[in-house]
Amino acid sequence: MVENTSDLDGENFDWDTEDELEIGNIPLSCSSLTVPGGVATIGSGEAGPSCSKTIDHFVGMGFSEKMVAKVIQEHGEENTDTILETLLTYSALEESPEEQVQHNEPDNFSSDCDYEGSFLSDFSDIDSSDNEDLANLSSDEENKIRPLLAMGYSKEEAAIALERCGRDCSLAELTDFICAAQMARAADGDYPLEVKPRLNGDYSNHKRRRLLECSKQRRLEKRILTEDDETIRLPNPMIGFGVPTDSFRRVRRDIPEAAIGPPYFYYENVALAPKGVWTTISRFLYDVEPEFVDSKYFCAAARKRGYVHNLPIENRFPLLPLPARTIHEAIPLTKKWWPSWDSRTKLNCLQTCIGSAKLTERIRKALEEYPDSEPPMSIQKYVMDECRKWNLVWVGRNKVAPLEPDEIEMLLGFPRNHTRGGGISRTDRYKSLGNSFQVDTVAYHLSTLKDLYPNGINMLSLFSGIGGAEVALHRLGIPLKNVVSVEISEVNRNIVRSWWEQTSQKGYLEHLDDVQQLNSDRLEEYMRKFGGFDLVVGGSPCNNLAGSNRHHRDGLEGKESSLFYDYFRILDLVKCIMTRNE
């Protein structure tokens, strides 16, 4: 059914070749990183509409409800920065060794987790042995590490920061990196922050002070940093590490050691997010370079998305049959009515809303004014603007219409009627589909898993939606052994459940409705039962990132989009549990 057909070059595809074959380089060095938008800057100045919302927000970051309620009572819910700082202080105090013993059993973490744990560990071990060790470093490295030690960072922290950021990194960037790691760790309440019993009882004050300094410093830096800070540039053409029809695709890349799987992970979101968002996402996801791909190279509709993943990229292969790549091929009936002055060959991004019947009526009436000739340029312009904005296609003489849900399903690579029936309204279908993966694109990226897991995989699927990843793997012929799927929408869960049953899946599907339910206990239980997860997939909400959102395009700290941090939290937990159980 599906076979390796990566060698598709002779095909005459319609996309412009000349200047689209060169692969855009994505500068992603530490020097290009801005201040991480991490937890320290969440919701600055945002006054929650209700107290419980503010509580939820911070509880979502891993603080206990009791603690959050207390802090809000003390400081009010207006200034979330103050709340966060106080919470960090309290949680730092709470992790003092005395209490540590009560709720954190000494755990036997191995290397990968160990250094993460040590980020928040005792800083009093800066002694002469550090200086001895430094003798092994080059003078350049030594010059970088020494000031960090002087600032009170541990040798391990300094070394890791240097390793991750590179030799050319400035001191400010190194401290920034360490802060980011600490904040990330502090935000993760479930995670055992300390992995070894501590003998020194006085470090919590160090930690508290350091966390506060970090928080303040980073807010200051955020204010100082202007537009000249480098951000991740989108490649042009947007083909990531390559698409099936591109004969010059990249087959090699370096993945930071901390990111190497298993577990493999695959994270997705809109490419055109506000500035700095992808820098933050990439930094949290172990500094993996995002792969930006426009699905117009896979199907007849554009879909500009960024994917951060640690999958191999050699010998990728596409799903077969290859989907139609022009509007006319995808929806042949439109060809008959397509006017010569509509030059579109691809649709724009498939969104959650469609053009109204009133709009298409207005267009029809405007065109009927000119029954015997082409409409004047002004009318053409009006019609084309609306057609592009609403993705309208020609379905009759002077008649345009929005795409049918069936057509969107097909364009996105889902089986026909995937979202149909079972009490799902038309509006719900549009909404679910508009929020989904483009299956062919995702499948192309995931295809390298087939050789790695011939017997199937265990998958953790966060923000599953209508199951784009599940469908992609199934169509690739990769058996789904155990799938834990987290999806807030009941409509979507029903769609996936129904697909699961209709495709006679042999595996086991577990549904959760909220990522908050996925704490370390629950996760460990699943992983004990299934023997770990091979793949962690997720496309966290884009509401606050997408350009279409007029009201709350608040960036990664927005109400829904901040759930990205839950993706990171859960992925990091999976990584640590897997490493420990090795």
Added chain:
DNA sequence: TTTAGAATGAGAGACTCG
């Protein structure tokens, strides 16, 4: 009570032109 329609721009990249 439910649902369709309309109103609501900004932000960022690509492109053009002098």
Added chain:
DNA sequence: CGAGTCTCTCATTCTAAA
């Protein structure tokens, strides 16, 4: 090189009609 223009965007919310 810089200013101006064009293009596009996994949406939310209010209102009126059904």
